[in-house]
Amino acid sequence: MIRVLLADDEAMIRAGVRAILAADADLEVVAEAADGRAAVELAAAHRPDVALLDIRMPGLDGLAAAAEIARATPSVAVAILTTFGDDEYLTRALDGGAKGFLLKSGDPRELIAGVHALADGGAYLAPKLADRVIGRLRATGLGRATTARAKVDSLTGRERDVLALLGAGMSNAQIARRLDVVEGTVKGHVTAILTRLDLENRVQAAILAHEAGLTATR
Template sequence: MIRVLLADDDVMIRAGVRAILNTDPDIDVVAEAGDGREAVELTLAHRPDVALLDIRMPRLDGLAAGAEITRAAPSVAVAILTTFGEDAYLARALDDGARGFLLKSGDPRELIAGVHAVAGGGAYLSPRMAARVIGRLRAGGLSRATAARARVGALTDRERDVLALLGAGLSNAQIANRLGLVEGTVKGHVSAIFTRLDLRNRVQAAILAHEAGLIAE
């Protein structure tokens, strides 16, 4: 069961999002907040799997609330609930650790898919938002570090661990020893990372790991 905290100052929007999430038997909305400060407090009290936060809220906006939640409860996946056209906030949200950017006006199936993705350790951008992000990346509108963090956000926690050790120059055998895995499992993770991130070799993987901040300098 995926436990979700839902925060939005618009009662009608909150009711609509809750109704959509309630159609999935694997999702349980365990708490609701009407402002960002309350969202932080309820997250720390309930420790949900996902905190789904509107951007524009009183007392504390969703981006600031998400940053506080990520610092205080890193096991909680933060997803930002937004309207189309607010993608200017994307870079800040990613920098602060958000794993998802979901449209209020999108297909209800996207909202459910996004909650499942971030709860599972991955990342999710609604398709329309993803198209805008790609356009901004091509135009140079996002920094390389932010772009790298967005790319590795698609990986699971274990795959990010493997990518970080790849970036540090470790062999598959060394990574397996460090993470307590068998070497064949590490090879599978490396293959999945290369495929998912469209990487051709370990050098490209190392560069991306450094740009994404996965390796302590």
């Protein structure tokens, strides 16, 4: 069972999201919060697998709450669930340690898929945002690509393989099956990649993989 924390200051939105998640027998909402500070406290108390946070909440906003949860309770995969898909919000969320960014206007199936991906150790961006991020990366030019390739060159061959699969959005379990290794080995490679490349999370690693031209199919 995947345990979910839901934080949104609008009770009707929480009810709607809860109903969507209830359609999947493997998902369970174990706690709800109406503000960011309560979300941080509930994350520490319940240790859910995934926390879904709105951005605009009273007191501590969702972006600040996401960063605090990522620092204080790193076992919780944090995702922003919002109507605001601005680049500034997306960048702040990922820099703060969020592993996912979902839109309330998206297909309910995207929400369920995103929660499963996050619980399985992966990262998830709403498809509309992913297309925009990739387009922005393509527009950054040769300079960023050259820098990214220089960073990737410091990795071992197997670490580059893992990074390419991260770029394809795969979870640790999926990467382990693809490379025919145990999941613990993949976790070790991911930790080494993030440390060596000075990255905060898997989403940043996936972006770097695209910048460096590392490609893999799911």
